[in-house]
Amino acid sequence: DAGVTQSPTHLIKTRGQQVTLRCSPKSGHDTVSWYQQALGQGPQFIFQYYEEEERQRGNFPDRFSGHQFPNYSSELNVNALLLGDSALYLCASSLRQGSNQPQHFGDGTRLSIL
Amino acid sequence: SQKIEQNSEALNIQEGKTATLTCNYTNYSPAYLQWYRQDPGRGPVFLLLIRENEKEKRKERLKVTFDTTLKQSLFHITASQPADSATYLCALVSLNQAGTALIFGKGTTLSVSS
Numbered sequence: 001d002a003g004v005t006q007s008p009t010h011l012i013k014t015r016g017q018q019v020t021l022r023c024s025p026k027s028g029h030d031t032v033s034w035y036q037q038a039l040g041q042g043p044q045f046i047f048q049y050y051e052e053e054e055r056q057r058g059n060f061p062d063r064f065s066g067h068q069f070p071n072y073s074s075e076l077n078v079n080a081l082l083l084g085d086s087a088l089y090l091c092a093s094s095l096r097q098g099s100n101q102p103q104h105f106g107d108g109t110r111l112s113i114l
Numbered sequence: 115s116q117k118i119e120q121n122s123e124a125l126n127i128q129e130g131k132t133a134t135l136t137c138n139y140t141n142y143s144p145a146y147l148q149w150y151r152q153d154p155g156r157g158p159v160f161l162l163l164i165r166e167n168e169k170e171k172r173k174e175r176l177k178v179t180f181d182t183t184l185k186q187s188l189f190h191i192t193a194s195q196p197a198d199s200a201t202y203l204c205a206l207v208s209l210n211q212a213g214t215a216l217i218f219g220k221g222t223t224l225s226v227s228s
Contacts, residue, residue: 105157108156
């Protein structure tokens with residue numbers, strides 16, 4: 001049973017560019033959340049998708065946007081990249097928004113901004 | 115302001131001893147609290163969940179307590195082993211939010227020496 005998969009594993013971009021990160025949730029899961037983890041910090045919530053709609057958003061600017069597809073997979077898009085966007089981006093999936101199910105995390109995409 | 119704090123950034127103990135990690139929160143009303151383990155370069159892995167009306171939860175060598183009066187959770191690993199060395203993250207889901215976003219602490223890095 002495949003867990004959460006994320007691609008790519010590593011990415012290097014320059015300031016001002018745009019990036020798209022991808023996530024396939026664990027089989028049977030319908031809710032996808034995205035987190036940003038800076039070095040030495042805990043993950044910070046970006047947003048959560050359920051039924052192809054953004055249901056909850058953390059304190060991130062509009063440069064961060066996302067999408068969920070009918071097969072529950074998801075993308076995170078970041079525009080006008082800043083040096084401070086360098087981080088590990090984690091995708092987590094769970095079963096049904098609003099439940100108290102634990103979240104299953106992928107191993108993340110390491111994004112470096114030069 | 116709202117805060118979730120893990121009091122120790124690093125904890126070093128000898129094999130066989132009990133490791134106790136602390137998580138304190140301020141100005142949140144948690145519906146439940148979760149503990150995750152994160153190894154270097156990997157995503158967090160769920161360990162235990164405890165609800166606001168539960169005082170204690172156990173799973174094998176792991177035990178978590180939740181004191182809503184003290185606004186604190188304690189995470190214990192008994193008979194610790196070098197393989198338990200990792201970063202441990204506490205996370206809560208607040209009652210005052212629409213979804214199930216996790217709010218993480220910074221984590222405590224546990225090192226178990228043989």
